Amino acid sequence: MALTYKIDKYLVDPDDASKTKVGLRVQDEAGHVLIIDKSVTTGSNSAEQIVEAAQAAGQAEIDQWATDMSNIGKTWNPTDKKFE
Secondary structure, rough: OOOEEEEEEEEEOOOHHHHHHHEEEEOOOOOEEEEEEEEOOOOOOOHHHHHHHHHHHHHHHHHHHHHHHHHOOOEEEOOEEEEO
């Protein structure tokens, strides 16, 4: 299942100026959407490194969400006891 990641938020964390708050909008092929925010240490990191760190910080949640969404919308055949 392919996921698309778009940056939904990118700002100085209002609770800690040494961090950047990154919001990721994750969408699966079926159109289900997850918005996840993570704060990561800014330091001298590039924007790409900051987004990569935010994704890594949220990856377990993203993976769980993708698993939870994987059967939504499928048709169940009770006779064959299989998804169609």
